[in-house]
Amino acid sequence: MLCAIISDIHSNLEALNTALDSLSDVDAIYCVGDVVGYGPNPNECCEVVREKSAATVMGNHDAAVIGKMALDWFNSVAREAAEWTREQLAAENRIFLEGLPYTAQAEGLTMVHGSLPMPERFLYINSPWEARPTFDSMGDSALCFIGHTHIAEYFVRKGRRERPPWRSVGADQISMTEGGLIELMPGFQYIINPGSIGQPRDGNPQASYAVYDSDARTVEIRRLEYPIQAVQEKMRAANLPEMLIARLGYGG
Ligand code: ZN
Numbered sequence: 001m002l003c004a005i006i007s008d009i010h011s012n013l014e015a016l017n018t019a020l021d022s023l024s025d026v027d028a029i030y031c032v033g034d035v036v037g038y039g040p041n042p043n044e045c046c047e048v049v050r051e052k053s054a055a056t057v058m059g060n061h062d063a064a065v066i067g068k069m070a071l072d073w074f075n076s077v078a079r080e081a082a083e084w085t086r087e088q089l090a091a092e093n094r095i096f097l098e099g100l101p102y103t104a105q106a107e108g109l110t111m112v113h114g115s116l117p118m119p120e121r122f123l124y125i126n127s128p129w130e131a132r133p134t135f136d137s138m139g140d141s142a143l144c145f146i147g148h149t150h151i152a153e154y155f156v157r158k159g160r161r162e163r164p165p166w167r168s169v170g171a172d173q174i175s176m177t178e179g180g181l182i183e184l185m186p187g188f189q190y191i192i193n194p195g196s197i198g199q200p201r202d203g204n205p206q207a208s209y210a211v212y213d214s215d216a217r218t219v220e221i222r223r224l225e226y227p228i229q230a231v232q233e234k235m236r237a238a239n240l241p242e243m244l245i246a247r248l249g250y251g252g
Contacts, residue, residue: 005194005210007032007147011039012198015207018226032147033059033113038244040234042085046093058100059113060122066097077241110144128171131155131191144191151202152176152195152221159189176221177202184217205251
C-alpha cells in the first residue's frame, strides 16, 4: 500500500494541486494539519482536502481560525492572516475544520500536527530532546508523522524492546531538505516530518511531502516545483502581509 502524507498546506492551492497531480498512484492521502492560514485560497484548499484526504488532523492555524485557540499565540503577520482567513471561510469549511481530531491512526501510522502528548498544545519538535515525549507516547507504533515546523526531516531511535529501559533519549535527527528515501529498519521508531506543501521553511522553496510504502517499508520525501509567483500575486491582491508573500520565494 502506498500512502501520501501531506502537511502545512496553508491555503496554497497551486502547491497543493501540484503535489496531488503527482500522487495519482497512491492508495490513500493523509494530512497532518494546517490546511489554512497564511495563503490566499483557504476555501479551495479545505474543499480539496475534504475530498481527497482519508484522514486529517487539526493544526494550530486550523484551530486558531475556528476560534479553538487564541490568536495571542501568533506573531502579528500570522494573526493578520488568520483574521483574514476567518472572514473568508465558508460555513461548510468551518464545520470541516471544527470536526478535525488532534490525532489519528491509519495503516499503522500515527499522525499529529505538533507533539503527541497533549496534542492540543501544538508543541514543536525541533530536536531529539523535543522528540522524546512523542517517542515515549508512540507505544509499539513504529511510525509517527508530524508537521508544524515546515522542515522536512526525521528522528529515529531504537524501539522500546531494543534498548535498555534507562536509555530513553538516543535519537538521531536527519535532514531531508533535498528529499530522498528513508529505509525503515525493524526495531526502530521514526518521527517523520514530510515538510510543508504550501510554506516550506527549510531553505528549499519547493513543495514538500512524503510517500510511505508499507510493503517496501520506505518513506520517500519528495520536493516539487510549483508556480510560486501565481500564489504571490493572489496574496498581494488579497492584501496579505508582504513578509508572508516574500518567504514563499526563498523557503524560509
Ligand atoms: Zn504550519
